[in-house]
Amino acid sequence: MRPLSIGDAVSSTDEVDDTGYVCPMILPKPRGNLSEWVFHRLRSVTDEPRPWSGAPIPGATEDEDAAIALWALHELSYGGFEDVSEHAEQDLAAQATRTHLERELEQRLRSRWVGRPVEPVEVPAAIDELVAGDDGPSLAAFVHRRADRDQVLELLRQRSVYHLKEADPTTWVVPRLPTRAKAALMELQFDEYGDGDPNRLHSHLFACGLEAVGLRAEYGAYIDDALPEVLEMNNALSMFGLRRRLRGAAVGHLAAFEATSSLPSRRMVQGLERLDFVEPMVRYYSEHVEADAVHEQLAARDICGTLAADEPAQAQEVLFGAFTCLDLEARFARAMFTAWGVEP
Amino acid sequence: MSAEQFEHPDVVLCPDGPMLLRGVDSVQDADGTVHAVDRPVVAVCRCLKSSRLPWCDGTHKVIPRGHS
Numbered sequence: 001m002r003p004l005s006i007g008d009a010v011s012s013t014d015e016v017d018d019t020g021y022v023c024p025m026i027l028p029k030p031r032g033n034l035s036e037w038v039f040h041r042l043r044s045v046t047d048e049p050r051p052w053s054g055a056p057i058p059g060a061t062e063d064e065d066a067a068i069a070l071w072a073l074h075e076l077s078y079g080g081f082e083d084v085s086e087h088a089e090q091d092l093a094a095q096a097t098r099t100h101l102e103r104e105l106e107q108r109l110r111s112r113w114v115g116r117p118v119e120p121v122e123v124p125a126a127i128d129e130l131v132a133g134d135d136g137p138s139l140a141a142f143v144h145r146r147a148d149r150d151q152v153l154e155l156l157r158q159r160s161v162y163h164l165k166e167a168d169p170t171t172w173v174v175p176r177l178p179t180r181a182k183a184a185l186m187e188l189q190f191d192e193y194g195d196g197d198p199n200r201l202h203s204h205l206f207a208c209g210l211e212a213v214g215l216r217a218e219y220g221a222y223i224d225d226a227l228p229e230v231l232e233m234n235n236a237l238s239m240f241g242l243r244r245r246l247r248g249a250a251v252g253h254l255a256a257f258e259a260t261s262s263l264p265s266r267r268m269v270q271g272l273e274r275l276d277f278v279e280p281m282v283r284y285y286s287e288h289v290e291a292d293a294v295h296e297q298l299a300a301r302d303i304c305g306t307l308a309a310d311e312p313a314q315a316q317e318v319l320f321g322a323f324t325c326l327d328l329e330a331r332f333a334r335a336m337f338t339a340w341g342v343e344p
Numbered sequence: 345m346s347a348e349q350f351e352h353p354d355v356v357l358c359p360d361g362p363m364l365l366r367g368v369d370s371v372q373d374a375d376g377t378v379h380a381v382d383r384p385v386v387a388v389c390r391c392l393k394s395s396r397l398p399w400c401d402g403t404h405k406v407i408p409r410g411h412s
């Protein structure tokens with residue numbers, strides 16, 4: 001198990017230009033042969049298109065080697081890296097490697113899921129049922145009553161990989177949805193993006209919270225410390241969002257995420273207050289108690305329910321996405337408890 | 345997709361859950377306190393067990409369900 005500690009090597013620069021724009025991060029540390037190879041290729045990309053022979057992609061040294069490589073390849077479609085040309089997103093080797101790694105990831109995620117046939121009209125109820133039956137260990141319950149300050153800080157660093165771009169992976173899905181689901185997703189996302197107020201944008205609230213508790217707020221600052229489970233969770237979300245074929249899984253994931261947020265966020269608030277965390281960090285979670293009580297209703301019924309009604313083949317896919325969300329959160333929670341050496 | 349008209353109600357009663365209100369600026373709670381609304385849709389608690397009344401906080405999911 002990797003030691004959980006604040007890495008002194010950070011993957012971002014502190015430079016902020018006068019518009020307040022935070023310079024993008026640099027590539028993370030490779031975690032094996034494959035990521036070494038990928039990062040080397042990415043750094044060498046210029047605006048001159050480079051042929052690619054289709055030479056075999058090196059095998060991954062470990063799961064996290066593949067995971068960090070895929071995370072970086074996806075990141076080319078978000079904020080990019082300071083030390084990588086913007087042309088790298090279209091590099092042939094990068095695209096082939098991303099497709100290859102996504103296929104492996106998708107196969108692994110599907111192999112964990114036992115689907116059952118579901119009628120489109122049953123989709124919202126089936127999501128509720130999956131969520132109600134979720135028996136994964138709860139990190140929020142641990143923070144509520146037992147965690148110490150350092151454990152909470154470690155959790156925030158791990159969560160930052162996701163929360164600092166919260167909502168973004170799901171925004172890719174908007175143009176791929178039919179009318180009702182599209183309108184409903186935008187209604188939800190508008191709230192995630194602060195209802196037009198940049199100060200209330202959820203990922204920005206998290207950044208403000210991190211800074212207030214003395215952690216680094218730039219995206220990717222803790223990527224070198226990210227557990228393999230965190231990378232897998234983020235990679236699944238990006239893959240669902242970026243591939244049209246996986247639109248059902250993307251919104252199913254969203255529905256399960258929203259449906260498991262209000263109550264745990266309330267426990268986070270109570271735990272953070274118990275440990276005297278400052279208000280900006282508490283605020284991120286208290287905002288989610290209220291917001292996600294709304295979002296879970298919109299996601300299950302107006303987004304997933306109408307998508308399944310309009311595209312019946314997506315009904316199963318929605319449940320695959322919902323299951324995957326719960327399963328990856330449970331794996332992450334178990335990894336954290338193991339690393340801390342405590343019983344859930 | 346055909347160019348049909350869709351239902352898009354302003355008030356939605358969620359099964360065993362809150363009441364969604366769309367496009368409101370404020371909500372008065374049972375004590376007479378008026379709460380400003382700053383999001384396009386809010387969830388008003390109907391089970392009365394929320395810790396953040398008048399808003400739903402998801403508690404309805406962990407209380408035993410009565411008749412629906």
Ligand code: FES
Nearest residue numbers: 389390391400404
């Ligand atoms: S209806 Fe959700 S907490 Fe009461």
Ligand SMILES: [Fe+2]
Nearest residue numbers: 166192202288
């Ligand atoms: Fe959010």
Ligand SMILES: [Fe+2]
Nearest residue numbers: 258291292295
């Ligand atoms: Fe949300």
